[in-house]
Amino acid sequence: MTITPAQRWDxxxxxxxxxxxxxxxxxxxxxxxGVINGLGRTLAGVVRPGVKPLLSPEQVKDEFFIMSTLITLRKGPSAAVGALDYVVLRHKKATIVACQRGDATYYISINAKQKNIMKIISGIRRLA
Structure with a gap:
């Protein structure tokens, strides 16, 4: 049985x-x-149950577009400095971790109060 492109995508x-x-x-x-593509479109995403989002839907679109642009623009210098492993953005209310794998970027939001962030990042890198 042949697998269709739509089935592969699903x-x-x-x-x-x-x-x-x-x-x-x-x-x-x-x-x-969540996972976003090179244009900042959400491919998949899961919000922890009971968590109230910090950003409005419009702000999320902007954030994902900015992140995808950052990741895309980093591809050029990566020939000189090596491939991008992950990016950490620390904010007052949340820490954002982004890992690019192939054409997809994993975008993870973590409570800012979390102390041992490197342990979480190690787990994210292992899964991504």
Whole structure:
């Protein structure tokens, strides 16, 4: 039986969603785990149940576009300095971790009060 491109795409999206769910299991401090493409479009995403989003839907679109642009622009210098492993953005209310893997970028939001962030980042890198 031949697998259609649509079936392959659906399987890829299901895989991203499963990975996002596993990322939420790494720590109760993880608020959101998602995957965006090079244009900043959400491919998959999971918000921890009971967590109120910090950003409006319009702000989320802007944030994902900015992150995808940052990741895309980093591809040029990576030939000189090596491939990008992950990016950490520390804010007052949340810490954002982004990991690029292939054409997808994993975007994870973590409570800012979390102390041992490197342990969570190690888990994210392992799963991404």
């Amino acid at each position: 399987a890829k999206i299901a895989g991203y969603r499963a990975t996002c769910k596993k990322m939420l299991e790494l720590s109760p401090s993880i608020r959101y785990a």
